[in-house]
Structures are given as C-alpha cells and as structure tokens.
Amino acid sequence: MDYIYPGNGLLVVENNATLTIEPGVTIQFSHSNLSGGIEIKAGATIKAIGTATNRIRFIGANNVKGSWARVNIISNTDNQFAYCDFVNVGSNARVDYSGITVYTGRVGLSHCKLSGGKGGGLYTSGNTQISVFDNNVFENFDLPPVNTVQEKSLKVLEKFDMTSDFTKNALPYISISKPDMNEQVTLSQTTVPYYFGTGSGSKDLDLNHNLTINAGVTIYLGDGQSIIAKTGKLIVKGTADKKVKFTRYPVGSDYFWKYINFTNGGQGSEIEHCIIEYGGENVTGSGILTINRNTNLTLKNVEIKGSKTYGVRILNCGYILNHSNVTFSDNPSGNVYDECASPSQVRTHFP
Numbered sequence: 001m002d003y004i005y006p007g008n009g010l011l012v013v014e015n016n017a018t019l020t021i022e023p024g025v026t027i028q029f030s031h032s033n034l035s036g037g038i039e040i041k042a043g044a045t046i047k048a049i050g051t052a053t054n055r056i057r058f059i060g061a062n063n064v065k066g067s068w069a070r071v072n073i074i075s076n077t078d079n080q081f082a083y084c085d086f087v088n089v090g091s092n093a094r095v096d097y098s099g100i101t102v103y104t105g106r107v108g109l110s111h112c113k114l115s116g117g118k119g120g121g122l123y124t125s126g127n128t129q130i131s132v133f134d135n136n137v138f139e140n141f142d143l144p145p146v147n148t149v150q151e152k153s154l155k156v157l158e159k160f161d162m163t164s165d166f167t168k169n170a171l172p173y174i175s176i177s178k179p180d181m182n183e184q185v186t187l188s189q190t191t192v193p194y195y196f197g198t199g200s201g202s203k204d205l206d207l208n209h210n211l212t213i214n215a216g217v218t219i220y221l222g223d224g225q226s227i228i229a230k231t232g233k234l235i236v237k238g239t240a241d242k243k244v245k246f247t248r249y250p251v252g253s254d255y256f257w258k259y260i261n262f263t264n265g266g267q268g269s270e271i272e273h274c275i276i277e278y279g280g281e282n283v284t285g286s287g288i289l290t291i292n293r294n295t296n297l298t299l300k301n302v303e304i305k306g307s308k309t310y311g312v313r314i315l316n317c318g319y320i321l322n323h324s325n326v327t328f329s330d331n332p333s334g335n336v337y338d339e340c341a342s343p344s345q346v347r348t349h350f351p
Contacts, residue, residue, distance in 0.1 A: 003025065003027050011037070011038045013038065015044070017044050017045075018044070018045040019040075021046070021048040026059060027058050029060055029067075029069075034066065038071045039073075040072070048080070048084050049082045055083045055084065056081075056085070057087060058085070059087045063087075068091060069089075069091045070089060070091075070101055071099070072103075073101065074103045075106070076127075077106065078131070079108065080110075081100075083112070085113045085115075086100070086113070088115070089114060089117050090118050090119040090120065090121075091118060093118040093142055094119050095120050095144075096125070098117065098120040099117050102123065104126030106130075106131060108130065108131040108133070109133050110136070111136065113136070113137040114136070114138050114145075115138070115140050115141075117143075118143075120144050121141050121145040122145065123149070124151055124156050125150050128148075133160060135163045136165075139167075139168035140168065141169045143171055144175040144195070145166040145192070146160070147175045147177070148179070150180075151179065152180055153182055157174070157176070158185060158188070160174065161188050164190070172192045173220060175195050176196050181209050182208065186214065187217050188214045193217075194217065195221075195249065196222065204227070205226070205227045205228070207227065207232035208231050210235060211233070211234055213234075213235065215237055215239045218244070220247060220248060221257035222255075223257065224257065224281055226259055226260070236273075236274045238301075243273045244271075244273065244274045255281065257278065258282055259288055260289050272299075273300070273302075274303070275305070276289060280331075281308050286309060286310065287311050287312040287313035288304055288312070288331075289304060290312070291321065292319065293317060296320040300324050302327075303326075304335070305327075306330045306331070307330070307332070309333040312337070313336075313339070315339055317340040326349070328348070335348050336348070
C-alpha cells in the first residue's frame with residue numbers, strides 16, 4: 001500500500017509514539033517547498049523493516065534530485081531501517097540536511113539505499129550511536145555520503161566497513177569535522193577514504209585515547225590538519241598488500257597538511273606498513289612526522305615522502321625510537337632534521 005503525506009512540513013513522531021512501516025509500503029512526500037520528510041523527536045521511535053523482496057520506499061512528489069528533505073532523528077531509542085530505499089532525498093546542499101540526520105540519537109541501517117541528494121547521505125553529530133550498519137548503498141550525492149561533525153565520540157566510525165558502498169558520489173569520502181577522541185576507536189577499511197579536518201572551524205585530531213587503524217585504510221587530512229598523540233597511542237596495522245596511507249585529498253590539491261606529532265605522549269605507538277605523504281606544512285620547517293621527548297615509537301615498513309619541508313623532525317632528546325625499513329623520498333629540506341644532535345643536523349636516515 002502507498003501513502004502520500006500532503007503537508008509542506010515534516011511528519012513529526014513525538015510523545016513516545018512508535019511509527020511502524022510495513023514491508024512493501026511506499027511513502028511519498030507531496031509538497032511545494034521541498035521540506036517534506038519525517039522527524040523523530042526525543043522518546044519516539046521509527047521502525048521501517050522491509051524485506052529483500054518487499055522493500056520500503058520513501059520518495060518525493062517529483063522524480064528529481066533533492067525532491068524531499070530528510071529523515072531527522074533526535075531520539076536515542078531503537079530506530080531501525082532495513083531494506084529501505086530513500087530516493088532523491090536531501091533538498092538542501094548542506095551537510096546537516098543529509099538524507100538521514102541524527103543529532104544525539106540512535107539509528108540502525110541495514111540493506112538500505114540512499115540516493116539523489118543535494119547534500120549528503122548520513123549526518124551524525126553529538127552523542128550519536130549507530131547500532132548496526134551493513135550492506136548499504138549511498139550514491140549520487142553532491143556532498144560526502146557520510147558527514148560526522150562535532151561528534152562527541154568517533155565510535156560511530158567503527159560501524160563502517162567494506163559491506164557498504166560509498167563510491168558513486170561527487171565527493172567520495174567519509175567526512176569528519178571537529179573530531180573528539182574521548183574513548184578508544186578502531187577504523188576499518190571502507191570503499192572510500194576518511195577525510196579529517198574538512199569544513200569551517202576544523203580542529204586537530206588529539207589522541208587522548210588509543211586510535212587503531214586497520215589494514216587498507218586511507219586517511220585524507222585537510223589543509224593544516226594535524227594528528228597529535230597525547231595520552232593515547234596511534235596504532236597503525238597495515239600489511240604489505242594493504243598499506244595504510246595518510247595523505248591529502250588528491251584531486252586539485254596544492255595544500256599540505258601539517259604532521260603527526262608525538263608530543264610527550266603516545267607511549268607505545270606503532271606504525272607498520274604505512275605511507276605518510278604530502279604533509280609538513282609549517283613555516284618553522286616541521287616534518288610530516290614530529291618526535292618529542294618521552295615518546296616511545298615503533299616504525300616498521302614505513303614510507304615518508306613528498307613533504308613540504310622535512311620528512312621527520314626530532315625536536316628533543318629523551319625519546320625511544322625502534323625502526324626498520326623506513327624509507328624517504330622527495331623531502332626538499334631533508335629527510336630527518338635532528339635537533340637532539342649538537343649541533344642540529346639534517347640526516348638522510350634516522351640516527
């Protein structure tokens with residue numbers, strides 16, 4: 001059965017109500033100002049559970065990109081979507097008007113397809129929780145398919161993996177702006193890279209808890225962006241066949257991100273089978289990798305290349321560095337600027 005919602009505003013679910021949508025239902029938002037959609041307020045719940053042969057569809061009145069607004073979830077109940085199609089969702093070219101927006105709420109997405117939006121596909125902010133995320137398709141969005149902004153915990157990123165396809169979009173990456181690390185997080189490979197530091201007012205990624213990056217992950221870093229290992233470790237688990245890469249956005253880029261900085265912390269950090277490139281953006285002549293005192297760091301099978309200045313800068317003595325098969329190339333100021341030496345020296349390799 002099909003349902004047409006004729007209002008110009010949102011279909012609001014509130015007062016602890018539950019909206020249940022049965023398999024095979026199509027909901028069409030009929031409106032004149034592209035604001036149609038659904039809002040799930042605090043305490044309310046939506047359950048749209050279709051089947052592989054009887055999917056649920058959410059569509060606009062016209063078959064054009066961005067013909068309806070979004071599903072907006074501000075409830076931390078058990079909101080679930082499975083075998084759903086969100087067609088031409090996202091009428092506004094803003095990340096917070098994505099097809100599904102979640103503000104300090106909870107949502108699960110399984111075997112869903114979101115397509116045809118002027119913004120992004122999924123937006124999370126605050127204390128968002130993703131209960132399940134698998135076998136989804138995001139395509140034909142003008143902005144990144146997933147946007148995470150001012151997320152209090154990056155745990156939402158742990159749900160993304162190779163089962164979901166994000167590739168067919170104008171900006172094929174998962175965007176993370178103003179990130180916080182208030183608990184341990186592990187990133188796994190997805191069909192697109194992660195992009196840290198996008199958007200206005202972006203901030204450094206301060207590792208106050210451990211960040212583990214699994215094999216095959218690529219991380220884009222924005223203009224002037226840094227990763228700073230403080231009280232948390234950076235654990236990079238690349239392999240010979242699936243290296244981890246830290247780099248800049250490759251299309252039309254002339255900027256350099258800043259560095260990965262081990263500053264009086266990051267005790268026991270390990271980087272293995274990794275490429276670190278196109279960083280070192282610092283007027284004082286920093287390196288892509290910066291090592292401070294009280295750092296205990298292991299590097300194995302690491303390529304450091306394409307810096308704006310130095311490959312590595314050693315700022316102070318009192319560090320522990322274990323390294324094997326670390327290679328350098330295309331670092332115009334030199335490979336290792338060693339300020340621990342007296343006098344300071346530019347070296348071709350680690351001391």
